[in-house]
Amino acid sequence: MSSWQGKTRGGKFGYWFFIQILHWPGIKFAYFFLNFVSLYFFIFVSKARKPLIWYFNNVHQYGRFKSSISTLRNFYIFGQTIIDKVVLMSGLPNKFTFDFDGEDYIVKMAENEGGLLVGAHIGNWEIAGHLLKRINTKVHIVMLQAEHEKIKSMLDDVMSEKKMIIIPISDDFSHLFKIKTALENNEIVAMHGDRFLPGTNTLVKKFFAKYAEFPLGPFLIAAKYNKPICYVNALKESSSHYHFYANEPFKPEKAKTIKDRNLLAENLLERYINQLEHIIKKYPLQWFNYYYFWKN
Numbered sequence: 001m002s003s004w005q006g007k008t009r010g011g012k013f014g015y016w017f018f019i020q021i022l023h024w025p026g027i028k029f030a031y032f033f034l035n036f037v038s039l040y041f042f043i044f045v046s047k048a049r050k051p052l053i054w055y056f057n058n059v060h061q062y063g064r065f066k067s068s069i070s071t072l073r074n075f076y077i078f079g080q081t082i083i084d085k086v087v088l089m090s091g092l093p094n095k096f097t098f099d100f101d102g103e104d105y106i107v108k109m110a111e112n113e114g115g116l117l118v119g120a121h122i123g124n125w126e127i128a129g130h131l132l133k134r135i136n137t138k139v140h141i142v143m144l145q146a147e148h149e150k151i152k153s154m155l156d157d158v159m160s161e162k163k164m165i166i167i168p169i170s171d172d173f174s175h176l177f178k179i180k181t182a183l184e185n186n187e188i189v190a191m192h193g194d195r196f197l198p199g200t201n202t203l204v205k206k207f208f209a210k211y212a213e214f215p216l217g218p219f220l221i222a223a224k225y226n227k228p229i230c231y232v233n234a235l236k237e238s239s240s241h242y243h244f245y246a247n248e249p250f251k252p253e254k255a256k257t258i259k260d261r262n263l264l265a266e267n268l269l270e271r272y273i274n275q276l277e278h279i280i281k282k283y284p285l286q287w288f289n290y291y292y293f294w295k296n
Contacts, residue, residue, distance in 0.1 A: 018083055022092060030083050031239065038075040042068075048075075048290040055293070059208045060284050074285050081124040081236060081288075088130055095240045098131065102246030105230055106188070109249055110137035114186040115228035117246075118218050120194040120276055121288045124242065128234035129164055129190060131244055140165045140182045142175065142191035169197075183225045190232070193218045193272050194289065203266060204295065207273055208280075211295045219268035223261045226254045229268055231275045235283045247275055 021030045042049055052074055056067035087094050109115045114137070119125050132139045141164050167178045167189075182189050196202055196215035204213050222229040228249035235243050252268060255261035280287060 019086060022083065022087060022090075027083060027087055027092075027094065031080060034076055034079040034083070037079055038072055041075045042072045051290060051292045052287075055287060056284070058210070058294075058296070059280075070285060074287070077236060077285055078288050080239070081127070081286075084124060084236070084242075085126040085130075088127060097241045099237075099241075099243045100131075101244065102230075102232075102248065103134070103244065105246050105248055106132070106135055106232075109228055109230065110135045110188060112186070113227065114183060114188050115230060115249055115251075116183075116218060116222050117188060117190040117230050117232045118193040118272060119190065119232050120192060120279075122276070122279060123233050123235035123283065123286050125192070125234070127242055128232055128244060131234065132164070132188070132190070135188070138165060138182070138185075138187045140167050140178070140187060140189045142167045142169060142179065142189060179221060180225070183221075183227055189221075191218050193231075193269075194276070194293075203269060205269065205273055207294070208277060212293055213295060214269055214273070216262075216265055216269060219265040219272070220261065222268055223252045223255055223264035226252065231272055233279050235279070235286055245279065 018030055021033065049071055052071040053067045056062040056070045057064070060070075062070060084096070086092075088096060106117070117132075117139075119128060129139070129141050143166055165182075167175050167182075169175050179189055194214065196213070196217070201216045201220065202213045203216050204211050206212075207214075219229070221227075228251040230249040231247045233245045235245070237243050250268070250271060252264040255264055
């Protein structure tokens with residue numbers, strides 16, 4: 001089994017190239033050009049292609065041909081989500097529309113004691129974070145340092161709104177203190193619940209009837225600080241439409257012992273996995289973990 005190495009695929013030139021296309025001649029041409037980029041990745045980048053074909057074949061029981069076509073479509077949609085992110089966050093003219101399911105749950109969290117929003121690498125996480133600007137509170141986004149600093153600084157140059165507070169995960173664990181402070185101030189902390197780096201506290205759980213390893217950290221935080229936790233996703237439903245989902249928050253009981261806290265965290269993880277399975281069944285083409293996620 002291969003695993004995620006803490007680095008997102010992509011380079012400075014690729015981001016720069018699509019940013020130039022978006023300024024001129026525009027998003028439609030960028031989408032058109034994605035056909036060639038997707039085909040390139042499908043033919044030449046086997047490290048991304050093979051895990052996806054395995055995913056479609058073993059998780060969704062697709063045949064060989066359908067798995068290959070679905071993998072190609074997945075690459076294309078992933079490219080679209082990157083383009084969409086830049087368009088929305090840079091303030092470029094666009095015709096995007098959105099549906100919001102469960103936004104009121106997050107509004108109530110913001111008005112009361114804050115809490116955690118946990119997403120996954122399915123759909124467009126950055127779009128979900130961008131849409132949270134509608135919420136009248138500080139939102140802290142915890143990020144693994146997966147992208148090169150040069151790429152992030154290049155994207156920063158085109159971002160017109162920078163209202164989100166980024167908490168980068170650091171080797172000295174200082175990010176844990178920032179998360180603690182944000183939650184104590186009744187603010188919202190958003191993070192992923194599907195990826196982890198070596199040495200992280202994890203649990204192996206059944207996911208689509210196969211064993212996969214998940215980070216326990218986000219769920220331990222909710223249990224430790226006795227904060228509501230809400231599972232969120234933003235899925236692309238057409239070239240110009242996204243659907244934002246937020247589940248009803250669940251507040252764990254106050255743990256009396258470390259053992260109780262660990263059990264609560266495990267329960268929260270199982271709830272997360274159930275929600276993730278439901279979303280993936282509905283949007284199978286938007287699974288964007290390009291490595292062998294399952295231990296099989």
